[in-house]
Amino acid sequence: MPRPFTPKIITANDLLEGDVIYFTDTNSWSRELTEAELIEDEAEAQLRLLEAEKDALRVVGIYLTDAKSGDNGPEPTHFREDFRRTGPSNYRHGKQEAAANV
């Protein structure tokens, strides 16, 4: 029996900076996971992935990954995506550094 579909987001890395980005419901890319589009339907997920892949020349490694709905938008369900959302744990670099500088 196929596994039930779980909600997804689309993520990738920015071509020039290399940092983690998320596909939004307005067909743009955001550096904030909270602004990602949470896709609840399997067929829709595949269509949205095709849409995102149109940007393959300026983003790298586009893929669907599990997420869940949170108070401020999508949240990761796996620690790998949690680290991608924040940055490394040995320095406040990456997105946590950017957040600290806002």
Place this chain on the structure above:
Amino acid sequence: MYKYNDFDTAFLAERNAQFRAQVERRIDGSLTEDEFKPLRLMNGLYLQLHAYMLRVAIPYGTLNSDQMRALALLAEKWDKGYGHFTTRQNIQYNWPKLRDVPDMLDALAEVGLHAIQTSGNTIRNVTSDHFAAAAKDELTDPRPYAELIRQWSTDHPEFQFLGRKFKIAITGSSTDRAVTRAHDIGLRMVERDGVAGFEVIVGGGLGRTPLIGKVIRDYLPQADLLPYLESVLAVYNLLGRRDNKYKARIKITVLENGIDTIREMVEERFEERRRAFDGTDQLLLEEITAHFTPPKLRGGNVETYLAAYDADPVFRSWADTNLAAHRDDNHAIVTISIKAHGQTPGDATAAQMRGMADLAERFGYNELRISHEQNVILPHVHKSDLPALHAKLKEHGLATANVGLISDIIACPGMDYCALATARSIPVAQEIASRFDELKLEHDVGHLQIKISGCINACGHHHVGHIGILGLDRAGVENYQITLGGDATETAAIGTRTGPGFAYDEIVPAVERLITAYLSLRDSAEETFLQTYRRVGMDPFKAALYPEAQKKVA
């Protein structure tokens, strides 16, 4: 050390110009990522979890001060102020921007450094003994041969698209500081009838299937090095499996075909290939060897060293752990620990790199080495300079006296940076180091190697750690397996798994239980952890690690 000639300089300039154009074409959309990826990987540029990563080769781990300053420049100008030294004697920059990478490569080329073949299914950076040309137990300096191999393997048309990456290590000493038995090819200088040659070991490697290499030739004349290596590579290229990347390394080729079959095939090819070598390689080796003339070591007494050793316990502690015997009794080999307790193993800031470059110039005949253990070495320091050197190291936060001790941990970048990792390594290493610093047990515990990998690929060499730790993803949670009894030296051994893994917050207490058990089991303060393990076996350590299981049995 080797200095680039006009050909080398022109080669790098041309190669960098080529890559600059490729980057431009990727940015303007002329190249897709599928087209660009193999090109960037050929130049050491990966895409990791949070950013790009540029991996720069430090051939056989040898640097001069200008080269170290160039590494500092890259860290400061195009990264976040630090670099990460790895187990392959490379340095990795974790935050470069794509557009900047060609400039970074040009800056490296100015001092004779590059990132070629630090990635891809090709012959990787050749590693060597970090005490080369200084160690008391050395037969011959292995670095001229390593340089010869580097020049031979760089852009070698036959070996650019191997079934998998290929790693060669070389040592000139009886003590193996280059982990030669865990490489695709390990080369160890040996003597026969008073003439130095190579013991050739093939099929070692860690990763998913950890194996200790087998001796394919117990003595190879020096002049036959390249044709013999070429023959091994040619047989691997032919027989190596390309149907399954997990079975593609030469260790599997040797395992599946048997060392005798491989030896027979290699010898057959060797007879053909050596005829194609007309001696040009030997002329080149002569030229290269001339660059590795040892420094003219100065004389003078060592009174200041002896006085400081007697008077200053902090200096004495550092000298006892961080110095190694030099072939000249008035000199010492200094290992600078870049493993301050609680810091990331292998990371050095730009300021620290510059500091080390200055100290190498002032006290170390302008030579530095990077060890596979992720430390920096000044191979030749006159003992009378050691107190002044130590004082300067303190100013740079580089005087940690822990070389070979429990906090001198090898740790791969793990899931904090690496796209392949399945768990984090760095914070585990940081916490173990901090814990034992707080317990003030480190020097009492003595020689102990902990090696941590964040995935099965084993970049942290966990299989050959006295205590190995492997981070895995178990049902969406970080989990850490422990192995015991691994050994990276000439008595190489793969560690044995203790049992079920530990959650992230359980791994440091588990290591502490292991150490407590060792302290109660050892028969004297001189018996190392590895010796105790070999004497008493796994059971008492297992009992310490899994006390709940013991209760159930009772």
